[in-house]
Amino acid sequence: MRIAELLARGRTFSFEFFPPKTDEAQAQLANTITELAPLKPSFFSVTYGAGGSTRTRTRDVVVELARSGVVPPMAHLTCVGHTRDDINLLLGEYKAAGVENILALGGDLPSDPSLAGPSDFHHALDLVEHLREHFDMSIGVAAHPEVHPRSPSRESDRYHLAEKLRRADFAMTQFFFEVQHYERLRDELAALGVHKPIVPGIMPVTNKGQIVKMAQMSGAAIPQWLSDRLAPLEDAADVRRVGVEVATTLGADLLAAGAPGLHFYTLNRSTATREIYANLGLGG
Numbered sequence: 001m002r003i004a005e006l007l008a009r010g011r012t013f014s015f016e017f018f019p020p021k022t023d024e025a026q027a028q029l030a031n032t033i034t035e036l037a038p039l040k041p042s043f044f045s046v047t048y049g050a051g052g053s054t055r056t057r058t059r060d061v062v063v064e065l066a067r068s069g070v071v072p073p074m075a076h077l078t079c080v081g082h083t084r085d086d087i088n089l090l091l092g093e094y095k096a097a098g099v100e101n102i103l104a105l106g107g108d109l110p111s112d113p114s115l116a117g118p119s120d121f122h123h124a125l126d127l128v129e130h131l132r133e134h135f136d137m138s139i140g141v142a143a144h145p146e147v148h149p150r151s152p153s154r155e156s157d158r159y160h161l162a163e164k165l166r167r168a169d170f171a172m173t174q175f176f177f178e179v180q181h182y183e184r185l186r187d188e189l190a191a192l193g194v195h196k197p198i199v200p201g202i203m204p205v206t207n208k209g210q211i212v213k214m215a216q217m218s219g220a221a222i223p224q225w226l227s228d229r230l231a232p233l234e235d236a237a238d239v240r241r242v243g244v245e246v247a248t249t250l251g252a253d254l255l256a257a258g259a260p261g262l263h264f265y266t267l268n269r270s271t272a273t274r275e276i277y278a279n280l281g282l283g284g
């Protein structure tokens, strides 16, 4: 099932996983998938390690999801560290397994750049154009509501995003904590004549140190009111409770603002996502 078609029918609700590295992590992911599938999500997405460092592991998870036929998968794919032949080989495997959805990304260099091979495509737009020309699939792209960290200006960020979204089917956003960031992004794209669906990404805070690190890497700001709420909390269960509450409010605000769906960053755990889902009265 293609995500473009699902979005045309109505709101989508989706969950993101990363490919596991160990047998234990593999079992954890299998368990999470088993717990989330009954919520009847529109699709699952599977991330791709920086520079292709998880190439086979991502492929294996995506292909297995496609084979099981329960929830359609979307494979993340990056330009960095891939030749045209690498991309064509992987896409051929996806097509053969019945995978119909790709999130086309620029990607980042791995922490040791010498581990990345040569790149034939430099920006996500190059990959989108290649996919459009050679593969019949539904194509999503990344959007950064608070502007991509490498963008020299907001105008430049929106210009390049509009260019790739004109050719793609939909955008999926980096996480953020205030609905205004989403509304502003949507309005700025509309002003550039782009009205494709923009699915907001929601990251429930479950760990204080982790969210600070992830926000720094992705260019998302942790608002003062959220820092103030999290600062006095010592107990992990209290942090998770506040994280679920904040994500529930954001999800409700986004749906009220007309978002075409919600995409949850699960970090391969199901509990927080299931609680938010239940709070929002979704699924089942």
Ligand code: FAD
Residues within 6 Å of the ligand: 046, 047, 048, 049, 050, 051, 076, 077, 078, 103, 104, 105, 106, 107, 108, 122, 123, 124, 125, 141, 142, 143, 144, 148, 149, 150, 151, 152, 156, 157, 158, 160, 161, 164, 172, 173, 174, 175, 201
């Ligand atoms: P691009 O669209 O190429 O943009 C990157 C920068 O280049 C931006 O500043 C843009 O304005 C600029 N730019 C674009 N085109 C041009 C041009 N023609 N000339 C000059 N500047 C230009 N990373 C992973 O490695 N694996 C994943 O699985 C993954 N999943 C993600 C999922 C989501 C929903 C999001 C939001 C991000 C994800 N990322 C992932 C991170 C992403 O790869 C990084 O943010 C990366 O640095 C940029 O990717 P992009 O697709 O936005 O790139």
